[in-house]
Amino acid sequence: MIVIDERDEISEDEDELYEHHRIVVDKGQSLLRIDRFLMDRLQNATRTKIQAAIDVESVRVNDKPTKASYKIKPLDIITVSLPHPPRDTDIKPENIPLxxxxxxxxxxxxxxxxxxxxxxxxxxxxxxxxxxxxxxxxxxxxxxxxxxxxxxxxxxxxxxxxxxxxxxxxxxxxxxxxxxxxHSIERTYNALVWGQPDPADGTITGYIGRSVKDRKVQAIYDDETKGKWAVTHYRTLEDLRYVSLVQCNLETGRTHQIRAHLKHIKHPLFNDAMYGGDRILRGNPVGSYKAFVENAFKLMPRQALHAKSLGFVHPRTREWLQFDSPLPDDMQSVLTKWRNFITV
Known part of the structure; x- marks a missing residue:
């Protein structure tokens, strides 16, 4: 009997695109190339996809990388990590600029x-x-x-x-x-948050899972049975008295990780409606200050979060590639408004 564990779908921005299998080979299994064996066992897994997974060590036998020519033996334990297979059948091509x-x-x-x-x-x-x-x-x-x-x-x-x-x-x-x-990808985000994080630089950890109060948002738990471990490193780049520009680096990449972590330390993203940042959380919400903040909300009608840099190893050349993106106009405009406001 071949035992195939249910697919472990990780609730994460990127890891939810990954699927996992653990196969224990039957005692009576005859010798067979592993790529052919997996083609028969995994739904929607082509030989090309399996061989690509083997090449990047996403297929392991007894916890060790293997080769496509390896012939499986009785009681081998095979673990496989693959991008998810096709799920839908109707995508409308649209001429949207990229x-x-x-x-x-x-x-x-x-x-x-x-x-x-x-x-x-x-x-x-x-x-x-x-x-x-x-x-x-x-x-x-x-x-x-x-x-x-x-x-x-x-x-x-x-x-x-x-x-x-x-x-x-x-x-x-x-x-x-x-x-x-x-988690070997380098990802840096810039975030405008309410208040001044204390300490100014630090690390936020916890188990992220769906909130019991609102299933659309993520909450932070101390109990590992309630979520998945997540780590965010942050550094304050600019203190603007009422808000701060913060750099966040992800060690993990759970769904809404930065948004949930910053809310957890009581510094939600500016204008993040889902996590409570779309109201005035610092300063007295009256008069000209209230009007100023409401105008800033209109300038940037979304959470103030930007994926600023991305670094990874090129699949073929094995060179490290690093990219950086300037802050978009809406975020830049709001930052300029806050800078001008605190100098008046």
Whole structure:
């Protein structure tokens, strides 16, 4: 009997695009190449996808990397990590401009604007990044059968702006997904938060899981049974008395991690309606100050979070690639307003 564990879907911006299998080989199994063995056992897993996973050590036998030519033996324990298989069958290509900052045969890096949903879902079936990718690029990995996530190895929230990497080949897809899963990707976010974090620089940890009060938001728990471990390092870049510009570096990448962590230390993102940052949390909410803040909210009608830098190993060349993105105009305008306000 072959035992296949249920897929462990990690609720995370990027890791939820990953799936996991653990297979215990039957005592009576005859010798068979591992790539052929896995093709018969894993749904929607092509030989190309399996071989790419083997190349980047996402397939292990008895906790050790293997080769495609390896012949499985009775009682071997095989673990497999792969990008998710196709799920949907109808994606509408749309001619939506893309702000591409780097592109080669394997991948592209782009700047996602605030307000753009990454992939189609209930209530957002068009106008998404995936709709644009399907229009501009043919045969993106996992796009067979109209996969809803062609080329995606991670994502950022609709109202978060900034850098994303997109895979253009099966090999790049698997290699990049592995880097995200291993948390070896470098990601820096700039955030405008309410108040002055104390200490100014630090690390926020905790188990992130869905809030029992509101399933749409994430909460921080001390109990590991209630969520997944998450680590955010932060550094105050600019103290603006009522708000602060903060740099956040992700050690993990859970859903809404930065937003939930900053709310947890009582410094939610400026104008983050979901996490309570869309009201005046510092200063007396009356008169000219109230009018000033309300005007700033109008200038930036979204959470003040930008994926500013992204670094990773190129799947083919093995070179380290590093990208940086300037703050978008809305965030820059709000920062300028606060700077001018506190100097008056």
């Amino acid at each position: 702000d591409i900052v780097f592109e080669d045969d394997e991948l592209l890096v782009l700047n996602k604007p605030a307000g753009m949903v990454v992939h189609p879902a209930h209530g957002n079936w068009d106008g998404t990044l995936v709709n644009a990718l399907v229009y501009h690029f043919q045969n993106l990995p996992t796009s067979r059968n109209g996969d809803i996530r062609p080329g995606l190895v991670h994502r950022i929230d609709k109202d978060t702006s900034g850098l994303m990497v997109i895979a253009k080949t099966e090999y790049a897809m698997t290699h990049l997904a592995r880097q995200f899963f291993d």
